Amino acid sequence: MLDGMQRRVVSLWFPRLASDRVLRQRPIDGPFVLTLKQRNANRIYCLNTDAARQGLRLGMPYADARAFCPDLQSHKAKPEQDQRFLSMLRRWATRYCPWVGQEDNDGLVMDITGAAHLFGGEEAMLNDMRTRLLRAGLSVQVGCADTRGAAWALAHYAEGIAPNGAALTALKSLPVAALRIEDSMSVALQRLGLRHIGDLAQAPRAPLSRRFGPDLLLRLDQALEAQPEAITPQAEPPHYAVRLTLPDPIGLVTDVMAGAERLLVQLCKKLKMQEMGVRKLCMTLRRVDQGYQQVELRLARALRDPQRILSLFERRLAEVDAGFGIDQLRLEATQVESVPVQQICHVTDGDKNSLEDLISRLGTRVGLENIQRFLPAESHIPERSFIIAAAAYSEPSDAWIRANLRPITLFPPEPIAGSGARPPERFRWRRIPLTTGRATGPERIAPEWWLDDENWRSGLRDYWQVETTQGRRLWLFYTPQNPGWFVQGEFA
């Protein structure tokens, strides 16, 4: 630890985080609860003080709660929004010290070592936190001690400050549950007569660890500073958005492009630092009349080169209606992908880049998923011997296997008149009378029994390459299990 400086930890507990969050947005007088479907019933997830005073408690079925308290108001709980709110609080708490972590789903833990004097001492700092949170409509309990465990115990069971090195005195009279142990363990301890942390600290350690495992003593030691415990501060997730506000509105395409270039350079610098590339961009142009327009750009490949992205933006920005002028540009990378730094080599891949840019540009017109490429697949079924994949989301592959001669075009099977296992001498296909000149085959292809394909219900197929005297070279097949002749493709 820091030389001569004792570590100090503050723990904040928001006992009514979820309901406080909802009530902040829309204050409601009287009992109020948030409900969530748990264990097959709609149960109380969080409640305000009025509701608690009426005798409601957490986990109670909502139907019962309504019976107790007819004027109860309720909302659906949204735990993920609560989590977002808590991470906002975590960001706010960095105003006190830089080392702030989250504790469970409803608390924060801060390492305030060396920061308390900036707020006039620990007492003043804690009071400041309380007042500010109270003003924001949040109920909070604060504990301050030498260790994370002790601070947590104080925040949850006896608000206050444990002076330096006096953790045991402060925790002595608290119940054993304040050690962050499981409920079943705390019940078992109470049955043994160890009700308070003070009792536990005096009890012999060996039988305890034999009976309860190492966890219990670890928690006790962590609270009493015999074992260290780290606080993990959470890093800010990188934010890929930049904006430019202008003193005077602009309207010319060249001006907007110049603004977009500035933003792109900034954004790409950020992306480069994180080794990321952008896949989807959204540019919001705010006009002086407070209306705004959005231009979205999807790229065929994750990029972070401002010049290349800018040239792709050009067409879309030209379509924007500037009205009386645009006074704010905001550029956000809505979808990013990791793009590791690559070694530059003397073999240029300029062609590949320009093709990818072309795909991005065409993608803005027809949709990126409509631009496709063929990938090899392992199947003898003609229509499954390749995969059609979106070009933007796949890499080309050259692992093609040259099997038998295949037609250059394929179409859904078209029936023709014919009987017998040999190709018909004369037949009509698409109203063209054709005469067989030479037939090569058969090549028997069996359906893939592990895939249920409707088109292959007719069973085996005997494929024939039929060259007609009229010139056309067709790919015919005969289905012996279900006699019939079909045309499925045409050769070069």
Next chain:
Amino acid sequence: MQDLAFFPPTKARTHEVCGAGAYMFAFTLAAQLADPVIWVREGWDTRQVNPTGFLDFISPSALTICNTEDQTETLAVAEEALRSGAVSLVVLQLNKPIGLTEGRRLQLAARDGQTTGLAIIPEGMGSNAAETRWRCAPVFDPKDSTLQMWELIKNKSGTLGVWHARWDAASRRLFMVSPAGK
């Protein structure tokens, strides 16, 4: 015997091809020009090119397919691809005749991007703006199964002609000779 003065047709222009052998013509042209190729087709068309079939002409990884909604979109995509110069060949499948304006725009785009364009058209629906127009039909030959008859039926800067064309898969070469007795 070899007569390759007419094939491949002029670079940086748009050409047309019709007939049953149009697909082979397109792939032969793709094989003659360098990689990459973009193929613009309408999404509803059930007839599709088969990568295991054109393996003898070009590698399927060199081909990018673009599905469009209608012919207007096909033309717009083709124009953009031609102008970009990122590909060596743009093949577009048309179902309706195109006007002089559209044809001319394709020519200008091809010239700007130094890219060859090839429109596969239904028989008799050519545009006057095309540089050349070919009619290709497979021919029955007891000995050979790739023989085709290629007719040059329109040429803005030269004479017309008829050839027998044969693609040799092993050497990836086109053999183009005047038919006997012509």
